[in-house]
Amino acid sequence: MPIADSDKPEHQRAFKTGYRYGLAGKTLSHMPHDIRQHGDLREYFAQGLETAQDAMAEQQVILSKPDWRYRIVWFSIMVLGGIATAAVMLQQAAEEKQQVSQVPLSQTTSTASDNALMSEQQRTDMLFHQQQLAKLASQRTPLQPLSDNSNLQLLSTTLSGQEQKLSISPTQSIDKSMISVPKYLRKLEFNAQLSLNKPQTIWLHWRYDGIVIQKQRYQLSSGEQSVQSVQQMSSARQGRWYLEFVDAQQQVFARLAFNYGTFNENH
DSSP states (O other): OOOOSOOOHHHHHHHHHHHHHHHTTOOGGGOOHHHHTOHHHHHHHHHHHHHHHHHHHHHHHHHHSOOHHHHHHHHHHHHHOHHHHHHHHHHHHHHHHHHHHHSOHHHHHHHHHHHHHHHHHHHHHHHHHHHHHHHHHHTOOOOOOOOOOTTEEEEEEEEEETTEEEEOOBOSSOOTTSOEEOTTOOEEEEEEEEEESSOEEEEEEEEETTEEEEEEEEEEOSEEEEEEEEEEOOTTSOEEEEEEEEOTTSOEEEEEEEEESSOOTTO
């Protein structure tokens, strides 16, 4: 497991907790209460979470690549074919068996033990990442059509990061001219001003690649209210993002979109 760039035990603990939460597919909204209370611990928790998400994304890229070496070897075996191939394989097996019998027993046992431990760890890691990827895939959902909420009105919405403030507006359709956020901004802050005719409970979703990455709940009273949300970004999640406002019936009544890093219309 990676470690934080700090010698303080509480920073290490916050980073490792964030890393474990990231591997488990959790988001910043699941941050433990004792970490949420301290700004420096929140930062290290977010770093650990992002490190785990980056590692999982890299593993997904590796798993998606075809194993050309396996295909070439299999093709070669089929070309050799039949009895000739079987004879060669049997001869090689006999030679390998003879070589193994000439190695001292202690050395053979040690090497076999080391290889067994290494391959078992690799299999365990591979299985874990496959389970995480399958879990994420099962969470993908299509965009909902927008519903009407006559008791709430969005007055203004902004997206900012590192003193850069961008105006972002709700949209009824997907427009490729939407705002673009450079990928060197690793923490984005969203602010919205709302006007409510009556008290309501709403949710804000950060959505990417069909998955709700983070969701936050707000209990708002009537009148003008403001909501704020922070999302840690990663270069492994470049493309189209959505910010969705969801009402108590889990209906999306407002949606905002932006591109992070490289544009990918599939997201």
